[in-house]
Amino acid sequence: MSGKRIMDVELLRGIAVLGVLFHHLQGSLFTDSVPTLEKIHAWAQPWWGVDLFFAISGFVIARSLIPALHGCSTRQEYWQQTRNFWLRRAFRLLPSAWLWLALMLLACLLINRSGAFGSLHANLQATLAGVAQYANFRFADSFYNYEYGSSFVYWSLALEEQFYLLFPLLILLCRKHLVWALLALVAVQLFTLRTPILMVVRTDALALGILLAMWSAQPSYLRCEPRFLRRPWAGVSALLVLAVALSFMATDRFTFTNYRIGAIAVLSALLVWIASYNRDYLLPKGLLKNVMVWVGSRSYGIYLIHIPAYLLVRELIFRLQAAGLPSPAGHPILTIAIAGGLIVLLSELNYRCVEMPMRNRGAALVQRLSAPRSAVPSSGATSC
Template structure:
């Protein structure tokens, strides 16, 4: 069951990113932090709920592959970035650190997707193998060490490398997972969790005051976590339908909005105002013809074994075949 409040938050995030690139909205880049927290919460929740089911890894990675790879490969075919072999394995940060960040290339937008995919390699293993107590400890360590990683990456690497590498974003991603843990009863002490949540922002503030001004990204992460937790806990329906629409089509909007405006640049006086409706139309076509069908197929193809057996049993009781039952349930 999809959550309209969370879809609306996702729509807010993609709207901020598009507004940043199309209209120069200064704070639009913070939409990426909101995406990271949402991803941590949603993916973390899925993995926590399925950790004891058979085919845990197969189910997760099968669904993620059908969700992520088709449009991603299409972008690489359209944008044809240099060092594209690294892009295939979401390792584009390797040539970027060596040769500089290609800020003006359409495929550079995939820096956040690369971080997400690296996160997808790390989190399932942590949740599967670590006991609950140690999982929570590792997640909090990642949150508290994220500002330290950013300071180190900023000191030793050029071009704000902390912004485009996984360690510097762990307070966003692990913060989202901790929200999922909290809502499933993993928190033994609210007071302790509250103190830990303030730890990374206080470290950022202390570094700002004592050493040098630095982006207080832990404060941004805490705000994004509060927004996500509020949306996840609300039971009210969201009336602002455009944000829900954008949230459910955010993947195509995110991947291709730079491609569209770059294609229009020089051909019209106001490229952003022409590109905006075009990318919305493209996202709708992508959703209906590519994304939604593949999501439905992946849910059917990579359903956990326990779920498949339950569906098969219900189908037999109703006199249905397995083939007839799966689409109704999935």
């Protein structure tokens, strides 16, 4: 069961990344005020997509890693499984992340006449933070203090990669007390005022995702399946209600701001719980779900690519205006359509040419390292 792809979780990935894309329209794609966006943002902020990503990551990773590590009979076997996990994660994440860091740095140097990509100094520092996995700490330090650079979304990737590095060690240290350690981690953050530094190390959604994965191996998990969502439109209504609640909580109109992130983490985990049964509760099968699952399957590339795509469209508009040529400036829908088309194209190319080939190479490497020395290496590669 742990290796099975869950389409409803892919759906949530699609929802999460589209929310982040919408959140970054103002400020990254549009520098001037867009009244419609401002009105929407006053009542609904979709940046909670990042916390939904965290809950999904905690669930998906723990669902396969915890049983694998608990099944180890020796310390050597434990570290071999941990090494294999780290290798698969590295081949899955780093090639695309480093590629787009390099491309953003090149864009800053070569196609930055408008200044959309920011200063070279900031981007050099941001690239170093992205490669060395401390982008979240630099992001907190730069908050309202200095320019971060065009790769600012890497703060969440750094946090997730720190989680991937430390989680096997947490399993080893806590052993049978892992559940209590995770519950304490959630409880402490739930009632803590989030300063900038605490915002970039927030792990409550990750911890809730892990707890959900651990619960999914228990008989009570099946007994608690929300079968009432099978009724027509019940699941879709639940998705809409939760999405609206999350979007409102993310605005300044939500007055209980001290508990905002904790509440968002809990509701994000609730969505992952519903999706984890893979029963089409949140959205029935059909064209819309197929599209959203495709978006979810490319969500990593989309997340990396959307900011450079937005900035590239800004640079294009600037050059067209400077040359006195027609441009989509002043036409927000057209501008969004151009940026969206660019994101779709680049994310598909990234998925086919970078993500999947490197994922398969990582799987093949793990297979070779794990095979007995006398065994003949297999020519096939399994997916990470």
